[in-house]
Amino acid sequence: MDFTLNEDQVLLRETARAMFGNECPPELVRDAFYDVTSTGPEAASSFFDRHLRDWAALGDAAVVDLCLFMEEAGRVLAPGPVWVNTSMFLPLLRAIEHPSADLVASGQVTGTVAVCGSDGYWVLNNDPMRSFVPHANEVDVVAILSAGNQVSCVAVAELDLQEVATLDRSRPVFQFAVPAGLDSTEIGAEQLAAVLNRGTVALAAELIGVGRWLMDTTLDYVRERVQFDRPVGSFQGLQWKLVDAALLLERADAAVYYAAMCLDAGSPEQDLAVHVAKAAAGTAARRWARDGLQSLGGIGFTWEHDLHLRLRRAQASEQLLGSASWHQDRLAELIFAPD
Amino acid sequence: MQLALGAEEESFRADLLAFLDAEVPEELKGGRDWIGDESPEIPKWASEFQAKLFDHGWMVPSYPPELGGRNATPLQTLIFLEELASRGVSRSAHFGGYAIVGPSLLEFGNEQQRSMAPSAIRGDTVWCVGMSEPDAGSDLASLQTRAVPDGDSFIVTGQKVWTSYAMVAEKCFCYVRTDTSVAKHKGISVLIIDMDSPGLEVRPLRHLTGAIEFAEVFLNEVVVPKENLVGELNSGWRITMGSLAHERGALWVESVSSAQRALEGLVEIARRQGLEQDGVVRRKLAELYEEVHSLRALGYKGFASFAQGSSAPEHSFMKLATSELRQRLYAFGMELQGPYAAVVDPEFVEEGGRWQQSWQISLAGTIGGGTSEIQRNVVATRVLGLPRG
Numbered sequence: 175m176d177f178t179l180n181e182d183q184v185l186l187r188e189t190a191r192a193m194f195g196n197e198c199p200p201e202l203v204r205d206a207f208y209d210v211t212s213t214g215p216e217a218a219s220s221f222f223d224r225h226l227r228d229w230a231a232l233g234d235a236a237v238v239d240l241c242l243f244m245e246e247a248g249r250v251l252a253p254g255p256v257w258v259n260t261s262m263f264l265p266l267l268r269a270i271e272h273p274s275a276d277l278v279a280s281g282q283v284t285g286t287v288a289v290c291g292s293d294g295y296w297v298l299n300n301d302p303m304r305s306f307v308p309h310a311n312e313v314d315v316v317a318i319l320s321a322g323n324q325v326s327c328v329a330v331a332e333l334d335l336q337e338v339a340t341l342d343r344s345r346p347v348f349q350f351a352v353p354a355g356l357d358s359t360e361i362g363a364e365q366l367a368a369v370l371n372r373g374t375v376a377l378a379a380e381l382i383g384v385g386r387w388l389m390d391t392t393l394d395y396v397r398e399r400v401q402f403d404r405p406v407g408s409f410q411g412l413q414w415k416l417v418d419a420a421l422l423l424e425r426a427d428a429a430v431y432y433a434a435m436c437l438d439a440g441s442p443e444q445d446l447a448v449h450v451a452k453a454a455a456g457t458a459a460r461r462w463a464r465d466g467l468q469s470l471g472g473i474g475f476t477w478e479h480d481l482h483l484r485l486r487r488a489q490a491s492e493q494l495l496g497s498a499s500w501h502q503d504r505l506a507e508l509i510f511a512p513d
Numbered sequence: 514m515q516l517a518l519g520a521e522e523e524s525f526r527a528d529l530l531a532f533l534d535a536e537v538p539e540e541l542k543g544g545r546d547w548i549g550d551e552s553p554e555i556p557k558w559a560s561e562f563q564a565k566l567f568d569h570g571w572m573v574p575s576y577p578p579e580l581g582g583r584n585a586t587p588l589q590t591l592i593f594l595e596e597l598a599s600r601g602v603s604r605s606a607h608f609g610g611y612a613i614v615g616p617s618l619l620e621f622g623n624e625q626q627r628s629m630a631p632s633a634i635r636g637d638t639v640w641c642v643g644m645s646e647p648d649a650g651s652d653l654a655s656l657q658t659r660a661v662p663d664g665d666s667f668i669v670t671g672q673k674v675w676t677s678y679a680m681v682a683e684k685c686f687c688y689v690r691t692d693t694s695v696a697k698h699k700g701i702s703v704l705i706i707d708m709d710s711p712g713l714e715v716r717p718l719r720h721l722t723g724a725i726e727f728a729e730v731f732l733n734e735v736v737v738p739k740e741n742l743v744g745e746l747n748s749g750w751r752i753t754m755g756s757l758a759h760e761r762g763a764l765w766v767e768s769v770s771s772a773q774r775a776l777e778g779l780v781e782i783a784r785r786q787g788l789e790q791d792g793v794v795r796r797k798l799a800e801l802y803e804e805v806h807s808l809r810a811l812g813y814k815g816f817a818s819f820a821q822g823s824s825a826p827e828h829s830f831m832k833l834a835t836s837e838l839r840q841r842l843y844a845f846g847m848e849l850q851g852p853y854a855a856v857v858d859p860e861f862v863e864e865g866g867r868w869q870q871s872w873q874i875s876l877a878g879t880i881g882g883g884t885s886e887i888q889r890n891v892v893a894t895r896v897l898g899l900p901r902g
Contacts, residue, residue, distance in 0.1 A: 175514075175515070175813045176515050176516075176518065176817060177813055177817035178817045180514075238514045393897055393899065396899065397898070408899065408902045413889065413890070413894075413897075413902070414889045416893065416897060416899070417833075417889045418889075420897055421833070421892075424827055425807035425808055425811045425834070427814070428810035428811040429806065429807035429811075431514060431814070432813075434514070435515060438515070438516075439516040439517065450802070450803045454807050499796065502796055503799065506795035506798060509795075509799065509802060510789050
């Protein structure tokens, strides 16, 4: 496999990084963290409206490109439904050849995806409820998936959304009762798997970005913080701990882009690669949230410091689209599958 | 970023596979550790295979043909190492000659010394490398073996330890102290020392598996001609960095491939032991799979950096990660055998005791070639940019 980024990919990464750097400062992220409410489409983040609708078409692009973008979004903890809209909703509409897919690609219509029953597992079902529907209050449409690979698109206004508060206020999740008598379209099993895989790898890429911010912030801090007449980052015990965490993040980063390459190439290894990517990325992000907090000491434990926003994002996103242990159990099924 | 490589690379791979299918000796088929018995001798089939690799340009592919290669690109070198590793095929029984001595002579030697490189790489001349001493392990720069100038010679006195294949080597690429008045790493030189020199004694060392793979080397006023100095006087520390630069971006492949094969073996043991439905076993195997698979990806990512001329920080993690991983893989392989985990009797144990043997050998992996502790220090300061303690 060749990890070299081509010129277009380098440009994409640099453009996204510059855009997020210029337009999504920490103060905006904190404001969004506090301002999220469940009053429907009007509550969609203004940052998302002004800047991220333009990027929705990345949902049609190569998975590698999408991941490069999502990593930058994760780094700044960009508010709004960009992950679910771009990485899952648009690809899903394309898969069923929905007439509104182009409107989503152009940023005019936004959506989210509803999969989980009340047990919270991302497995298609016929539960009367859908739960853990991300950003439902910030989008126009919900694509409801049901057993038998059925897809129904419903305007958010027609749903009775109930927010289920989680640790991560930047990614609100909702539940609702599935309306009766919905029209539905069948999606092919392979196409459904492709949609879920793409969404999973994109989320993993976002988690890599979250991990990178945590790592950079932690390293910067321990280089500067002086106690006992030396930077605390010079103590070997702390150094060794951070090396182990850095290794986790580096191998997770590589695993995410390997999975993206597999999806783009239609490789028979793609399911294995996606399970590895999500498990590794989620573990690395949570590890850095934990070790970063510990390294920052008291100041890391404050409301004021931005670290806890990432701690919350890492903790809550672990459970979206399957936790590390859920993915490892799926890996085991593949490993032990009869040849 | 893409999975597939180009047509030229695939053609290179095809040539290699054709050669390997035709020429890999029986003794290497199916992969093996070099340590199978207790004899320190280099098997004849191993010497012949190494010579054949050299003559066909497959010994060090990135070198020109006269040095046993075929002017391969870095990516082709990666393919080469990957294919060999996935088959458990080693190029040589003694890596010192082709991996350290040959390249060092080429980079730092005078004309006469450079002419010794081909036989070092081909394996016609067996070399050992004298580096570690009883009081100089991780702190290699503190080495004390002394070389005192005396007319046309140096007189060398001291002791080396962990010297691989010193028992069968003809020559030693030996790091000595030639200046005691300067900072320790600034007073080191390299001398080529004939192993049959008067005053040089080799005492084999048995490591904990019972095999003899390295030795102590005692030097008692050994006379070494001045022209055996490699490079400049007191510039030996630079030469410790002189190993196969072209392959540095791909050295990780062997460890990862070996880990991959171990993982596949674990799945087989789990099946044979009736443990494939055990939730704990499944979860643990999946974790190991995740680790092996993501480390492979990290190696490739580092290779892309390396191929573009960067220092590839990704690779600083690889030795640390793979050496610790392999210990866990082999230990788990033993654990899966339940009460028979510590049994080495071939009649009673899986695969002739391979897992027990591999586990023992893997214990050296976190010590030799830079301990895990040193690796962590290096990563912390040079990759993460943390201040020295």
